[in-house]
Amino acid sequence: MPWDTEFEAAFNPKVIAIVGASSSASTSGGMWAPGVGFITRLREMGFTGRIHPINPKATEIAGLKAYPSLASVPDPIDLVIVSVPAPAVPAVLEDCIVAGAKNIHIFTAGFEETGEPEGEELGRRIREIAHRGGLRVVGPNCMGLYVPSANLAYWPEGCTESGPVAFLSQSGRLAQDWAEYAQGYGVRFSKVISYGNALTLDCTDFLEYLATDPETKIIGMYLEGVRDGQKFARQVKEINRQKPVIVWKGGLTEPGSRAVASHTGALGGEGAIWSAFFKQTGAIRADSLEEIADLTMTFLYLKPPGGRRVALMGVGGGISVASADICAWEGFQVPTLTAKTRRELRGFVPPAGNSIRNPLDIAVALLNPTNFERTLELIANDPLIDVLLIGRHWFMTRYGPPDMHQKLTEVLIRFAKRNNKPLVVALQTYTDDPEVRSKQTKIRAELLGAGIPVYDSQQRASRALAKFIQYHEFYKTES
Amino acid sequence: MPWDTEFEAAFNPKVIAIVGASSSASTSGGMWAPGVGFITRLREMGFTGRIHPINPKATEIAGLKAYPSLASVPDPIDLVIVSVPAPAVPAVLEDCIVAGAKNIHIFTAGFEETGEPEGEELGRRIREIAHRGGLRVVGPNCMGLYVPSANLAYWPEGCTESGPVAFLSQSGRLAQDWAEYAQGYGVRFSKVISYGNALTLDCTDFLEYLATDPETKIIGMYLEGVRDGQKFARQVKEINRQKPVIVWKGGLTEPGSRAVASHTGALGGEGAIWSAFFKQTGAIRADSLEEIADLTMTFLYLKPPGGRRVALMGVGGGISVASADICAWEGFQVPTLTAKTRRELRGFVPPAGNSIRNPLDIAVALLNPTNFERTLELIANDPLIDVLLIGRHWFMTRYGPPDMHQKLTEVLIRFAKRNNKPLVVALQTYTDDPEVRSKQTKIRAELLGAGIPVYDSQQRASRALAKFIQYHEFYKTES
Numbered sequence: 001m002p003w004d005t006e007f008e009a010a011f012n013p014k015v016i017a018i019v020g021a022s023s024s025a026s027t028s029g030g031m032w033a034p035g036v037g038f039i040t041r042l043r044e045m046g047f048t049g050r051i052h053p054i055n056p057k058a059t060e061i062a063g064l065k066a067y068p069s070l071a072s073v074p075d076p077i078d079l080v081i082v083s084v085p086a087p088a089v090p091a092v093l094e095d096c097i098v099a100g101a102k103n104i105h106i107f108t109a110g111f112e113e114t115g116e117p118e119g120e121e122l123g124r125r126i127r128e129i130a131h132r133g134g135l136r137v138v139g140p141n142c143m144g145l146y147v148p149s150a151n152l153a154y155w156p157e158g159c160t161e162s163g164p165v166a167f168l169s170q171s172g173r174l175a176q177d178w179a180e181y182a183q184g185y186g187v188r189f190s191k192v193i194s195y196g197n198a199l200t201l202d203c204t205d206f207l208e209y210l211a212t213d214p215e216t217k218i219i220g221m222y223l224e225g226v227r228d229g230q231k232f233a234r235q236v237k238e239i240n241r242q243k244p245v246i247v248w249k250g251g252l253t254e255p256g257s258r259a260v261a262s263h264t265g266a267l268g269g270e271g272a273i274w275s276a277f278f279k280q281t282g283a284i285r286a287d288s289l290e291e292i293a294d295l296t297m298t299f300l301y302l303k304p305p306g307g308r309r310v311a312l313m314g315v316g317g318g319i320s321v322a323s324a325d326i327c328a329w330e331g332f333q334v335p336t337l338t339a340k341t342r343r344e345l346r347g348f349v350p351p352a353g354n355s356i357r358n359p360l361d362i363a364v365a366l367l368n369p370t371n372f373e374r375t376l377e378l379i380a381n382d383p384l385i386d387v388l389l390i391g392r393h394w395f396m397t398r399y400g401p402p403d404m405h406q407k408l409t410e411v412l413i414r415f416a417k418r419n420n421k422p423l424v425v426a427l428q429t430y431t432d433d434p435e436v437r438s439k440q441t442k443i444r445a446e447l448l449g450a451g452i453p454v455y456d457s458q459q460r461a462s463r464a465l466a467k468f469i470q471y472h473e474f475y476k477t478e479s
Numbered sequence: 480m481p482w483d484t485e486f487e488a489a490f491n492p493k494v495i496a497i498v499g500a501s502s503s504a505s506t507s508g509g510m511w512a513p514g515v516g517f518i519t520r521l522r523e524m525g526f527t528g529r530i531h532p533i534n535p536k537a538t539e540i541a542g543l544k545a546y547p548s549l550a551s552v553p554d555p556i557d558l559v560i561v562s563v564p565a566p567a568v569p570a571v572l573e574d575c576i577v578a579g580a581k582n583i584h585i586f587t588a589g590f591e592e593t594g595e596p597e598g599e600e601l602g603r604r605i606r607e608i609a610h611r612g613g614l615r616v617v618g619p620n621c622m623g624l625y626v627p628s629a630n631l632a633y634w635p636e637g638c639t640e641s642g643p644v645a646f647l648s649q650s651g652r653l654a655q656d657w658a659e660y661a662q663g664y665g666v667r668f669s670k671v672i673s674y675g676n677a678l679t680l681d682c683t684d685f686l687e688y689l690a691t692d693p694e695t696k697i698i699g700m701y702l703e704g705v706r707d708g709q710k711f712a713r714q715v716k717e718i719n720r721q722k723p724v725i726v727w728k729g730g731l732t733e734p735g736s737r738a739v740a741s742h743t744g745a746l747g748g749e750g751a752i753w754s755a756f757f758k759q760t761g762a763i764r765a766d767s768l769e770e771i772a773d774l775t776m777t778f779l780y781l782k783p784p785g786g787r788r789v790a791l792m793g794v795g796g797g798i799s800v801a802s803a804d805i806c807a808w809e810g811f812q813v814p815t816l817t818a819k820t821r822r823e824l825r826g827f828v829p830p831a832g833n834s835i836r837n838p839l840d841i842a843v844a845l846l847n848p849t850n851f852e853r854t855l856e857l858i859a860n861d862p863l864i865d866v867l868l869i870g871r872h873w874f875m876t877r878y879g880p881p882d883m884h885q886k887l888t889e890v891l892i893r894f895a896k897r898n899n900k901p902l903v904v905a906l907q908t909y910t911d912d913p914e915v916r917s918k919q920t921k922i923r924a925e926l927l928g929a930g931i932p933v934y935d936s937q938q939r940a941s942r943a944l945a946k947f948i949q950y951h952e953f954y955k956t957e958s
Contacts, residue, residue: 086831110831113796119830141832171797181909222797250800253807255838258815262834263796288801288938289909317592317742318650318701321729322767328732336737351598352565352589353620355741359734430660430768432920434913441911459767 007136007209010103011191012150013078014049016042017070017101019092020083020108021053021061036062038081038107038154045158047151050075070099077101081144081154086110087118089140090125097133104130106140107154111197112265113141123197123265130200141264142196143172146179148189149215155179163188164217165296166210168203170196170224170264171250177289178220184441185297186448190215197264202227204235211239218299220246220292225266229273237281241475244299248286249274282474284467294455294464298424301453304472305387305422305465309333311379312359314391314426314458315366320359323391323458330466334358341382348374358385369407373415380421387465388423391458409443413450424453426461486615486688489582490670491629492557493528495521496549496580498571499562499587500532500540515541517560517586517633524637526630529554549578556580560623560633565589566597568619569604576612583609585619586633590676591744592620602676602744609679620743621675622651625658627668628694634658642667643696644775645689647682649675649703649743650729657699657768663920664776665927669694676743681706683714690718697778699725699771704745708752716760720954723778727765728753761953763946773934773943777903780932783951784866784901784944788812790858791838793870793905793937794845799838802870802937809945813837820861824854848886852894859900866944867902870937888922892929903932905940 018038039051039062052075053061056068067073070080070092080101082092086108096104111123130137138144146153148162155176165187169175175194182189190213193206203226210216219239226232236245251260252271260266278285284299286292310332312323324334336357337345345356348364348371355361358379365375379385390412416423425447427440444454455461497517518530518541531554532540535547546552549559549571559580561571565587575583590602609616617623625632627641634655644666648654654673661668669692672685682705689695698718705711715724730739731750739745757764763778765771789811791802803813815836816824824835827843827850834840837858844854858864869891895902904926906919923933934940 108831113834114830115836116830169797171795171800173795174797174801177909184911224797224800250797250804253804255807255813256800256804258813258836259796259800259803259834259838262836262838263800263840287804316650316652317738318648318653318703318729321650321703321735321738321742322653324738325729325732325735325766328734334734334737351593351595352587355592355738357594357737357741359738359741361742430656432663432916434917437911437916438913 006102009078010105010136010138011145011147011152013103013152015052015075015077016047016049016079016081017052017054017067017073017077018081018083019054019070019095021055021066022058038083039064041153041156041158042151044156045148045151045153045160049078052077070095070101073099079103079105081105081107082140083107086122089122090129093126093129093133093135096135097129102134103136103138105138105142105144105154106196106199107142107144108139109141109196111140113197113261113263115262123199127199135200137200138193139196140199142170143175143194146175146189146192146194159183159188161188162190162215164190164215165300166190166213166216166219167192168206168210168219168221168223169194170198170266171222172196174222174289178292181289181293182296184444185293186445187293187296187300198225198227198266204228204231207232207235207239211235211243216243218244218246218296220248220286220296222248222250222292224250224260224264229277233277233281236277236283240282244284244471245281246284246286246292246295246299247278248288248292282471284471290460291464294460295467297448297453298464298468301448301451302422302424302465302468305469307386308466308469309335309384309386310462310465311337311382311385311388312391313362313365313375313379313388314359315361315363317355317361319391319458320355320361323389324359326459327389327462330462332462332466335384337379337382338384341378344378345375366408367404369404369411372408373411376411376415376419380419380423385421388421389458389461389465390423390425391428405439405443409446412447412452416450416452424455424461424465426455426458428457485581488557489584489615489617490624490626490631492582492631494531494554494556495526495528495558495560496531496533496546496552496556497560497562498533498549498574500534500545501537517562518543520632520635520637521630523635524627524630524632524639528557531556549574549580552578558582558584560584560586561619562586565601568601569608572605572608572612572614575614576608581613582615582617584617584621584623584633585675585678586621586623587618588620588675590619592676592740592742594741602678606678614679616679617672618675619678621649622654622673625654625668625671625673638662638667640667641669641694643669643694644779645669645692645695645698646671647685647689647698647700647702648673649677649745650701651675653701653768657771660768660772661775663923664772665924666772666775666779677704677706677745683707683710686711686714686718690714690722695722697723697725697775699727699765699775701727701729701771703729703739703743708756712756712760715756715762719761723763723950724760725763725765725771725774725778726757727767727771761950763950769939770943773939774946776927776932777943777947780927780930781901781903781947784948786865787945787948788814788863788865789941789944790816790861790864790867791870792841792844792854792858792867793838794840794842796834796840798870798937799834799840802868803838805938806868806941809941811941811945814863816858816861817863820857823857827853845887846883848883848890851887852890855890855894855898859898859902864900867900868937868940868944869902869904870907884918884922888925891926891931895929895931903934903940903944905934905937907936
């Protein structure tokens with residue numbers, strides 16, 4: 001399905017028709033009533049285009065004039081949202097053809113993914129109609145499009161700020177989760193596309209669009225199946241160099257693959273094929289939403305390190321040992337700092353209770369902002385070090401001097417501005433204490449605001465960092 | 480070092496002497512002033528025994544009569560806490576010998592772990608004195624003992640409730656973290672022993688004590704090195720069958736091992752040796768504090784499943800796929816439910832938007848407590864299922880019907896009482912929203928209160944469950 005300017009209108013519609021909108025919440029299942037919900041959400045997002053509810057039994061819905069059919073709408077329709085029950089969908093698609101509407105988002109579920117004969121038959125029918133009418137269908141069985149720059153969202157409380165990250169997802173719930181999760185990580189979106197069963201438009205189609213979308217710089221995706229695997233691999237290989245492509249492939253295992261069949265009706269791929277895909281294309285592999293978050297943030301904020309030699313700094317000997325193990329498992333070296341660096345550190349760090357070799361376990365540097373800054377300076381200037389991983393674990397407890405967090409955050413932000421070596425922070429906490437949690441959220445936002453990536457654990461920091469370095473090495477070895 | 484009744488007094492002391500207590504916070508470094516801190520903390524814990532500060536320059540400290548030396552204390556001393564600077568420790572140990580005090584906790588750091596000649600020499604000297612005087616030393620370089628039943632704690636805000644879990648740790652920070660983290664997981668302690676450099680008492684000594692301690696049912700540990708590895712393996716093999724032994728070995732990698740040397744001066748072991756240890760003893764391996772928490776909770780609350788066939792239930796197709804992948808990676812089967820179960824589920828679950836094969840993705844069961852209970856009942860009675868993993872992911876967002884969480888929690892608690900199959904819950908959340916976080920904390924506490932293990936993610940749930948099953952299989956295949 002080739003792209004044209006007509007489809008562009010789906011991402012920035014002036015006129016949206018909603019089929020299945022109903023004024024009575026109860027008939028459509030209360031909170032699940034998608035028709036009214038879509039109108040509410042578009043309004044919440046500040047959508048400025050026209051919205052036409054389609055319902056032959058109503059004259060007005062949510063203060064808007066209702067039309068009996070798409071064909072009776074006087075405007076040319078940029079996007080049709082379909083939320084009628086599955087058996088009624090074929091007739092709506094026929095109506096789309098009559099009305100000349102080409103861009104369709106089918107929210108409705110109940111097709112191939114049910115595994116039931118009726119659902120499969122309905123799936124075949126809508127596929128035939130869509131192909132016959134040349135319809136560009138997002139879905140069925142999906143949440144559709146979230147485009148902040150066009151004030152477009154079909155789930156509640158979407159953020160209206162836009163950014164350089166695109167996300168393709170065959171799961172609507174994961175798309176929503178990521179959109180919400182992203183708020184705390186300073187990630188903002190160009191386009192989020194939840195496309196469910198991929199009736200006519202598949203990830204390859206969306207990828208073609210995102211490849212040239214000037215708003216999009218990083219592309220993430222949650223995939224369950226790909227119709228044209230070879231095309232997908234060719235595309236990713238080409239796009240990945242300019243716009244990092246982060247892929248979470250669900251259903252790599254046998255039970256996961258069965259769950260895929262029940263979810264979007266797709267064919268889950270074999271693990272070996274997908275391993276080859278990652279190897280050949282250099283795409284970045286994620287295995288969870290947490291990894292999608294960590295990797296996206298890393299690509300957004302970090303400059304590539306020159307190598308895998310990491311300086312670790314935190315407080316606590318056990319934490320230091322654990323961090324070193326984690327880094328080694330992820331393929332990093334944790335070299336002993338040069339004699340020169342250690343000599344200079346020894347100038348203000350007493351031997352008892354402090355380790356200056358690397359990992360650095362220096363209480364006096366975390367209780368004194370001046371010492372903290374000197375330490376950062378010294379390790380960043382050590383020629384044996386490529387990247388700095390700063391643990392702020394100890395501050396994420398109920399103890400410690402109350403104003404120190406703020407002071408050290410200021411030092412980090414000031415230091416990061418003049419520092420040339422990549423620096424990341426891990427803000428792990430082991431408490432449910434709401435005060436500590438909100439402190440964590442606050443410090444994370446401040447550091448992210450200064451362009452410093454912040455992870456919820458050393459484990460997550462080092463894993464994301466390892467994949468980030470691997471990405472850059474892929475192109476180094478290739479050229 | 481054999482145990483005797485005299486050492487028992489260290490865990491339940493009537494008389495504690497604190498060497499290095501000072502009335503002036505500033506001279507000992509403000510918040511780091513351990514001497515006064517120890518007195519404050521013992522009082523906070525409600526310690527009812529006698530506390531004698533030792534300081535030749537003071538007559539009274541924190542309202543207590545100060546003595547110039549241990550030898551001048553009229554009482555027999557059950558436990559001496561040493562918090563003077565490292566160079567002064569040898570003289571204090573000589574004073575212990577004169578005073579006849581045998582149980583010593585050395586808080587002070589600055590010995591072998593510094594890697595400096597002075598520290599190493601001091602280490603040799605205190606070792607010689609301790610051996611000569613037959614002193615039982617906890618430490619140096621550690622936080623000592625936390626025994627809630629004896630109102631004993633040397634770090635702030637210790638919980639005064641006791642429980643069946645013991646923890647041995649060469650890291651004081653990790654011991655404190657775990658004690659705090661444990662609060663949210665319903666884990667309470669018999670004894671937590673932070674023992675740092677293990678001058679005379681090593682983990683094998685403490686293990687000998689815990690093996691017969693009637694208060695202790697589960698033993699966890701964070702180890703950096705073990706002096707007598709063969710003895711340790713023999714002990715663990717014997718104890719593990721009655722009291723599960725969960726071991727986190729820090730320093731399994733080369734940089735981790737170097738960090739160990741800088742932390743407690745211990746020799747980190749080789750990875751291969753430790754792999755063999757786990758294989759031979761059946762001890763449960765943990766690689767992080769999160770795993771210590773998850774495994775301890777699992778052993779506390781769960782009955783062993785009959786096998787590895789898991790029923791997965793959550794909301795969201797993508798989450799279902801991800802959960803199935805995670806379970807398969809951890810060695811579980813996720814079988815399709817029997818035709819009979821599916822037929823009965825179909826009685827109240829419509830095909831569209833719901834999957835009943837397994838994973839179960841059933842919105843109508845999570846929006847209706849009656850349906851939820853019927854679904855639990857049906858999957859628990861399915862002969863193909865050994866264990867139930869219930870994801871409550873969807874409820875951990877800002878959306879969803881506001882009172883549903885409470886209702887479903889009540890159903891789960893009621894159901895768990897009559898249900899015979901092991902059941903666990905994952906309460907994952909992707910938001911910083913304090914309301915959602917506090918809801919998660921509240922639901923977790925309620926479910927744990929009813930004996931249902933609760934994990935922060937499906938990943939963590941399935942990993943802990945896999946290790947739990949592996950433990951029980953170890954003894955099945957052995958007998």
